[in-house]
Amino acid sequence: MAIKLSGAEIYDPAHKINGERKDLYIVDEKIKTNLSDKDKLEKTYELDDCIIMAGAIDIHTHIGGGKVNIARTMMIEDAHLHPYSSSEICRAGNGHIVPSSFTTGYRYAEMGYTACFEPAVLAVNARQAHMEMADTPMVDKGGYVLLGNDDFLLNMIHEGATQSAINDYVAWILHASQCIGIKVVNAGGIHAFKFNQRRLDVDETGPTGSKPRDIITKLSKAVHELGIAHPLHVHASNLGVPGNFESTLATISAADGLPIHITHIQFHSYGTEGDHKFSSAACAIAEAINNNKNVTADVGQIMFGQTITTSGDTMMQYFGHDHASPKKWTVMDIECEAGCGVTPFKYRDKSFVNALQWAIGLEIFLQVNDPWRVFLTTDHPNGAPFSSYPHLIKLLMDRSFRNDVFSIVNSDAQRVSNLKSMDREYSLYEIAIMTRAAPAKILGLKNHGHLGEGANANITVYRKQDDIEQMFAKPAYVFKNGELIVKDGEIVKTVQGVTHVTKPEYDQAIEKPLTKYFDDYQTISLDNFKISDDEMVECIGSEIEIN
Amino acid sequence: MQFQSVTCPHCGLLCDDLSVEVSELTVQLNNPLDPTCKHAFEEASLAKGYRPNPLIAGKPASEEQALEKAAELLKTAQLPLISGLIADVQTCREALALAEKLGGVIDHANGASMRKSTSVMQRIGEVKTTLSEVRNRADCVVIFGKNVTDKFPRLLQRVLSPEKSLGNESTKSKKIFIIDISQDGVTRCEQKENITYMFLNYPLLESIIYRFQEIITKEKISNHDIESEELLKLFKIISSSQYTTFIWTTSEFKSESVEHTVQALTEIIKLLMKKIRCVALSLSGSKAEVTANHVATWQTGVSLPVSFTQGVPIHDPVIYDGTKMIHNQETDCLLWISTYNPNDAPPATDIPTIVLGHPKIQCEYADVYLPVGVPGIDHRGLACRTDSVATLPLQKLRDSKLSTASKLVKNIYKLI
Known part of the structure; x- marks a missing residue:
């Protein structure tokens, strides 16, 4: 038929x-x-x-896993304000900023999205992330598993493990966690925070003796050599810190020309110029993307209003906790693997910093020439809830609308930004690239x-x-x-998507040191750490599709 | 038949290094030889060929008849309550769907104590850690309450006294302090092996915590009594440690002050965090409440209890506290789900009660009893650990032909 x-x-x-x-x-x-x-x-x-x-694809949206559930719990205000009743075909739910799992699936589908990717799956928490996503109907899902702050990898690098052994570990963790990509969050920084180190730049040495640069270099090489379609997905060092664009450029250089995806790059494009010691470095960042064909980025656009920030980056979430609104924050060290931090935040259009953040995101969108290498995200829910995508698309496609909105934000921010001078308007074709064709390509x-x-x-x-x-x-x-x-x-009809995974080949001998590591140091056995294909279906509740 | 790497669901630690021997329907825990755990596993043993009958009003019935009766009771109720919820992930998923369809309320048997910590998280947040971080990172551990290590029997062995550690000698041989009140009014601090027991002359454990908070806030003591001196000493040890973990379980605190006490501990940690690393490990989950709460939170957006009485998920822990609803007879039909332990029967009540329960649960008084398999013994499943991070797989160890609770809840759903 x-x-x-x-x-x-x-x-x-x-x-x-x-x-x-x-x-x-x-x-x-x-x-x-x-x-x-x-x-x-x-x-x-x-x-x-x-x-x-084609159905739209979100390559970076926090929709499943422990940090999302922490955010749901903490943002009880959001749930109270946005309840959704059940219908004959839909389950009930709650939440606009961090919606419940069913609601998330419905809202995405209602906007024409058919696939969403959770960018921060902790391997030890992967079952929960996949369960939440299995309970997110309508769309296909997938996850990027976190590496780069785990003691096993940091020790490998410190002890001079071969690239081939690192590749085996990277491939193994993809199998074990049923993920499609590798994510690094503040390379080495989350680990350093556990040793009370409050900042770690790209070329500083962390507690295990490795530098973030080494971690990025080794992992981008591993991803490339294993033939994983999605480039190393990197949340760079020093998120949110004025002057951090230099760390971002250093992170790009650490990939040594191999494919690298810098995520929510807006949060990593800040200079230190001006009276407020906070300025836009969007031009330098866009230029780096334009000049380095190995680089892709998603923007992580902010929108004005209440949201909650959820991140694996404990170090920088703690750094920013004084700005929590409402005044509550959670940070967590996790299983010698990573961490998470959850802080509610209200972006205010009359705040110089927030208004400039808004402008910086748009400046990046408008200055990166190739729409195949810049992706439409709000780093849901960190910059704004995903439901603000239609508004963001209008900001990109309609210059006069964009300038009208900009004209009511903080006047100092208007003065220091060159956003109004940017004539570019995205076409429907370019929107289709950045929300459909390019995400599919970059995910394989x-x-x-x-x-x-x-x-x-x-x-x-x-x-x-x-x-x-x-x-x-x-x-x-x-x-x-x-x-x-x-x-x-x-x-009008509810359906269940699949979980996209990738399973590169590797030498199973890597399980020998891993077994010893788990036996000696972990509180879960290696056998129980790994998620099997049949467990995905029988217990977690999602079919997998191997890409 | 021998099974290795078996997960124990009988406390929130979810130790997964168990070796279990299964012979037909007999279950024997070989290792570790922890008596609490061993007993809990043995409770699942069934005599050869034994299969408990579903019961309607205490009389044997077919599973189909019992399901129909259960559906009829739930369907005709004005305000049905699903509680117990001592179950695996899949059963919790199905139970939430059923509660939504019924327009009822769903809560966990331990809901009331669990949400006191939740409300602190909703007010000020948390600073948390997980079992392996404590095992490898912590060089200083402060346990509030002398019974914590009994309630979580393998905490000391598996987490606090590791043979190896990713850190150094100080994280392997941790400084461990167990703090509680003195029973005889005499303050004494005793060192036994690597544990320092601080029994202080205060009326309540909470009083110690509030005093400790005052000392840490002021960084000095105003009264030079022995108790304050000891707490100041502890503060100095924490200040010079690399990674301090505060461990507690809310059942060690007076129920009426749990929220205040957990908030005080969290505020202490957040204050210490300005200069040093200090984290919390709050232990719970002995009746699978972490699992139930997680599933409810992601599916509905709010934690337990959840009411669907107005068509949308509503979290109101005062109005919809399951235990109170049963006690005050505010529900007119109770579906009690209890799969792990025969002792977790529903509270005695006149309210029409349906029990989906462990094959040995005592509930002849229930209007309907449907025996179900034990997750991790009779069927596969998933359970969430106390630290809210690790989800552990539960294996199928025997073929008892007992139905899973999730399947039966789903069948009731279909009949409504």
């Missing part, structure tokens, strides 16, 4: 299709560009007033993010409107694997 999507403007950058009107077909779960004789047409959608893109998801023959039928249909924010907030139709799941921005 086939479905015809007739007459819409198609935006499919993977195939260089930029707004051409053409028909698309859905046959079972897949996209077809033409029907064969045996395909029986079941339904036709006349979409002359619509545009079509061959059947996602495009509308070509044989792709998974994850399709978002928007009815054209003058108000681009409204258009992106409420798609006319969303199809997931060929099934209509959203109509006019509302859920």
Whole structure:
């Protein structure tokens, strides 16, 4: 049985299709560009007033794991303000800033997203992260597992382990945690914080004798040599610190030209100029991205209002805890692996720093030339909840709207930013690149993010409107694997996505030192640390798809 | 048949280094030889060929009949309550779905004590750590309450006295202090092996903690009594340590002051954190409350108790406290889920009660009893550890043919 999507403007950058009107077909779960004789047409959608893109993919959104549950618990105010009742097909839930798991899935689908990736999975907490994501319906999921503050790797580096042994460990942890990528958060810094070190720059030596630079170099090499599609996903050193753009540039250089993804780069693009000793270094950062083809970045745009910051970066979350609003904060050291910090925060448009942070994010978006290498994120919920994406898209696509918003923020911030002088407006084609085609490419998801023959039928249909924010907030139709799941921005059918993983080959001899490490130092056995494929299905509740 | 790396779900530590011998339906813990743990495992043993019957009003019934009766009782209730919730992740998931469908309330048997810590977290936050961090990083450990190590029997061996440590000699041979009140009114500090027992002449453990907070805040003492001198000494030891861990369990505190006491401890830690590393390890989870609370929080966005009486998940720990609802007869139908231990029966009550329980649970008085398998013995499952970070797998060790609680809850859901 086939479905015809007739007459819409198609935006499919993977195939260089930029707004051409053409028909698309859905046959079972897949996209077809033409029907064969045996395909029986079941339904036709006349979409002359619509545009079509592939289902959107969020490459960096905190939707599962211990820190998210801490945030939910701490932000009881958010739950009280935003309760959602159940319907015949949807489960009840709570929360706008850190929604409950079911609610998260529904809200993403209602915006036309069909896949979301949790960027900070602690291997020891991976079961919980996957369980939460298994209870997040509608979208496919995946996780990046944290390395770079774990004692096992730091000791390997300190003891001069071969790159090949490090590669084996990296591959092993991907299998053990059922993840698709490797994430580093403040390389060595979370570990150093456990020794009461309050700051660690890229070329400083941490307590085990290794430098963050060494960690980035070894891990980016491991990811590259193992053939993992997603580059090393790096939360750089010194998040939020004025002058940190230099650490960011040093982190980029640590990859030695190999692929590296710098996440929520807005938080790492600060200078120290001006009366406030806080300035935009977006220009220098954008230039570094433009000049280094191995670098990709997501922005981590902030939006004004209440949110909560959740991060693995205990060191920098503690550094910023005085700014908590409301005044409460949690930090946690975790299992000789990593940590987490959770702090509510209210971004204020009349605050110089917050207004400039807002401008810096947009400056990066507008100054990075290649939309295939810059990604649309708010580092949900750290910069803002993911539900602000349609607003962000409007800020990127509509210069006059952007300038209108900027004109009401802190006047000092307006004075020192050159945002108003930036003429660029993103096109629909570029939005389709940064939210669909490029995320799929950077994650190695061959059947996602495009509308070509044989792709998974994850399709978002928007009815054209003058108000681009409204258009992106409420798609006319969303199809997931060929099934209509959203109509006019509302859920009409609930579905369960898969968990995307990658499983590079490795030498299993790495389990010998790992077994000893677990026996000697850990409080969980190696056997119980690893998550098997059948456990993912039987106990955790999600099918896996190996990429 | 021998099983290795078995997880013990009988306290929040979830030790997973157990060796268990299973012969038909008999379960024998070989190692470690911890009596509490051993007894808990042996309780799961069943006589050969034994399969407990579902009961309706104390009389044997088929599982199908018992499920139908359970569904009928729940469906006709005005305000059903699901409690106990001493279960694995999957059962908690199904129970939440059922509570939502019923428009009822769901809570854990230990909910009331658990949420006192939660409310402190919601007010000021926390500074926490996990078992392996304590094992490898801590050189100084302060335990508040002399019974903590009895309630978590392998804490000393598995966490506080490791044979090896990633740190140095001081993290291997930790300075351990156990603080409590003196029973005879005489302050005494005694060293036994590597543990210093500080029994101080205060009326309550809480009084010690508040006094300690005062000393740490002022960094000096105003009264030069022996108790204050000892606490000042301890403060100085903490100040010169690399990584101090405060350990407590709220059941050691007076129930009416738990919230205040946990807040005082958290404030002490946050104050110390300005200069040094100090963290909390609050122990709980002996009845799987960490598991239940985690699942509720991610599925509904709020912690237990959760009421669905108004169609949306509402967290109001005063109105919807499960224990109080049973005591005050504010619920007209109780579904009690208790899978790990035969002793965790529902409180005696006149309220119509359905029990999904351990095969040896004593609940003849229940209107409906459905025996269920023990997670980690009769079927696979998942359980969350006291530190809220590690989730441990529970193995299937025998083939008892007992239904899983999750399956039965799901079946009740389908009948409603």
